Amino acid sequence: MAKLEYLQAVIDETHRARPIMPIGGARKLTAPLELGGYVLPASTTVVNCMYLVHRRPDVYPDPEKFLPERFIGKRSDPYQWTPFGGGIRRCLGMSFALFEMKLVLATVFSQTRLRIENPHAPVKRRGFFMVPEGGPRVVMVERRQRRSD
Secondary structure: OOOOHHHHHHHHHHHHHOOOOOOEEEEEOOOOEEEOOEEEOOOOEEEEOHHHHOOOOOOOOOOOOOOHHHHOOOOOOOOOOOEOEOHHHOOOOHHHHHHHHHHHHHHHHHHEEEEEOOOOOOEEEEOOEEEEOOOOOEEEEEEOOOOOO
16 A cells, blocks of 8 residues: 555545535634734634635646646645645544545556546535535446456
8 A cells, every 4th residue: 555656646636636625624713813914813713725725826836737746755734735624633534534545446446447427527515515516427447357366
């Protein structure tokens, strides 16, 4: 699993390009905070807009392009890659979720070849989450024979 660096980069880039939630991690300030040249008073609610954070060209050049290579050989900054929340308050299940995704995808890709029916389908909100309009239609193009070891 550790050798599947490109698969991990694809997973990370997928979370960057299409986070499942556009915003998350709201906090109510208990003291004033200076942020980006603005002073926010105490009791202001601040929210991580991961959708916009992941599209900052100063952090992710060509943010509209799907480029898994941007994650090869690098550790993600927990304040710039925030699909599971940011900083020290990230989702406790993040590591397990990423490992599980990598394991399932490696297993599926080793046994099949898939094609996305409409890779440019627009997204819509479903509750807190962003989903492909009409559902994620994936077609199995080929099933590979399992090798007996």
